[in-house]
Amino acid sequence: MAAPFIASHMSSFAVNSFPRTNSMAMMGFLSYPLKTRTAPFSLWKLNRRGFSSSFLSLSISRKQPRKSFQEATAGFDEMISGTQRKYYMLGGKGGVGKTSCAASLAVKFANNGHPTLVVSTDPAHSLSDSFAQDLTGGTLIPVAGPDSPLFALEINPEKAREEFRNVSKKNGGTGVKDFMDGMGLGMIVEQLGELKLGELLDTPPPGLDEAIAISKVIQFLESPEYNMFTRIVFDTAPTGHTLRLLSLPDFLDASIGKILKLKEKISSATSAIKSVFGQEENKPDAAEKLEKLRERMVKVRELFRDTDSTEFVIVTIPTVMAVSESSRLRASLEKERVPVKRLIVNQLLPPSTSDCKFCAMKRKDQMRALSMIESDPELSNLTLVQAPLLDVEIRGVPALQFLGDIVWK
Numbered sequence: 128m129a130a131p132f133i134a135s136h137m138s139s140f141a142v143n144s145f146p147r148t149n150s151m152a153m154m155g156f157l158s159y160p161l162k163t164r165t166a167p168f169s170l171w172k173l174n175r176r177g178f179s180s181s182f183l184s185l186s187i188s189r190k191q192p193r194k195s196f197q198e199a200t201a202g203f204d205e206m207i208s209g210t211q212r213k214y215y216m217l218g219g220k221g222g223v224g225k226t227s228c229a230a231s232l233a234v235k236f237a238n239n240g241h242p243t244l245v246v247s248t249d250p251a252h253s254l255s256d257s258f259a260q261d262l263t264g265g266t267l268i269p270v271a272g273p274d275s276p277l278f279a280l281e282i283n284p285e286k287a288r289e290e291f292r293n294v295s296k297k298n299g300g301t302g303v304k305d306f307m308d309g310m311g312l313g314m315i316v317e318q319l320g321e322l323k324l325g326e327l328l329d330t331p332p333p334g335l336d337e338a339i340a341i342s343k344v345i346q347f348l349e350s351p352e353y354n355m356f357t358r359i360v361f362d363t364a365p366t367g368h369t370l371r372l373l374s375l376p377d378f379l380d381a382s383i384g385k386i387l388k389l390k391e392k393i394s395s396a397t398s399a400i401k402s403v404f405g406q407e408e409n410k411p412d413a414a415e416k417l418e419k420l421r422e423r424m425v426k427v428r429e430l431f432r433d434t435d436s437t438e439f440v441i442v443t444i445p446t447v448m449a450v451s452e453s454s455r456l457r458a459s460l461e462k463e464r465v466p467v468k469r470l471i472v473n474q475l476l477p478p479s480t481s482d483c484k485f486c487a488m489k490r491k492d493q494m495r496a497l498s499m500i501e502s503d504p505e506l507s508n509l510t511l512v513q514a515p516l517l518d519v520e521i522r523g524v525p526a527l528q529f530l531g532d533i534v535w536k
């Protein structure tokens with residue numbers, strides 16, 4: 128069993144006792160920031176024949192002579208400093224370990240005194256599996272174990288989309304507003320209704336999943352229910368979804384701008400007609416409401432781009448395909464001006480000390496992918512955090528705590 132196995136090793140395994148070097152700090156070359164981060168790896172019996180049950184440690188140093196706009200990334204101390212709210216979004220290719228890393232970060236925040244919320248915006252949620260606790264239902268659920276409050280929320284876009292379809296069908300579109308209201312998006316429907324575009328909402332618009340996630344972000348910003356959380360960790364969906372989520376505020380901002388212009392034209396035309404027929408315009412000012420919505424969207428976009436409060440952490444594995452996708456992700460995030468400082472390379476194998484040919488080959492392959500990161504223009508200036516492939520599945524708070532102590536330093 129994963130949790131007891133890891134828990135039983137945690138006390139005897141002094142993760143922090145492994146040597147760590149930071150050549151920039153040691154040599155004082157502030158004008159030439161040569162950053163080296165060395166990550167300790169531990170791994171137990173990879174397989175029965177290969178590695179024995181003794182610990183193996185692995186240190187891989189990575190020199191980073193080139194730096195662009197980024198300052199040297201401080202470690203976990205910086206991540207926990209201050210009680211103002213901070214958002215961390217973890218994203219990357221499917222299956223690389225986003226959920227495990229996000230959940231382990233959330234546990235570590237909570238164990239360091241931060242009331243924390245971990246949110247999954249991935250339609251294929253795995254937070255429940257990761258915490259070994261049922262967190263489904265789309266509401267805040269307390270996670271048992273950590274020292275400070277830790278809550279999880281699985282946003283369920285699939286279910287929401289299904290509800291959306293049902294509501295649309297049953298009420299011929301009239302219930303759509305109630306549903307969207309429930310998601311904090313009622314204003315969009317109202318304004319679209321004003322413009323006689325409501326029928327567009329009878330079928331789920333593309334990007335609804337992302338709209339749902341965005342509406343939750345707006346709730347975080349405004350609802351007192353979420354005030355207590357000083358750290359919010361997002362376990363995001365694989366790359367494509369995440370990028371749509373991040374570009375949505377811009378998209379809506381532009382769309383709302385267009386709608387506002389259209390609205391202006393319509394209302395000046397209708398008020399001209401009304402003045403001819405002597406009718407009063409007594410509807411609430413839709414343009415004003417739309418403007419408010421636009422402001423909210425700008426707020427969300429600013430949040431995504433605020434280097435003081437937000438960080439997007441890319442998670443990858445040492446394969447050519449995953450590294451290539453991470454590079455594209457970084458480029459897109461840069462385009463969206465979303466701050467990225469760290470790249471986690473997960474599931475690294477230790478150097479092979481046995482005659483396991485498969486292990487040796489696999490590791491060689493992984494080293495090739497690591498060197499790709501070194502020379503990748505998008506990735507080479509990020510702080511590289513290396514996480515070992517553990518020989519057990521990471522499930523439950525003790526296991527996540529263990530992983531967190533390796534990854535988040």
Ligand SMILES: Nc1ncnc2c1ncn2[C@@H]1O[C@H](COP(=O)(O)OP(=O)(O)OP(=O)(O)O)[C@@H](O)[C@H]1O
Nearest residue numbers: 221222223224225226227253474515516517520521
């Ligand atoms: N370092 C690791 N060592 C061993 N197992 C790991 C490690 N990282 C992740 N795993 C395992 O890999 C599987 C996938 O991990 P996880 O769910 O965190 O990935 P993900 O990127 O969130 O996946 P998805 O994109 O499907 O949501 C899980 O079974 C998890 O326990």
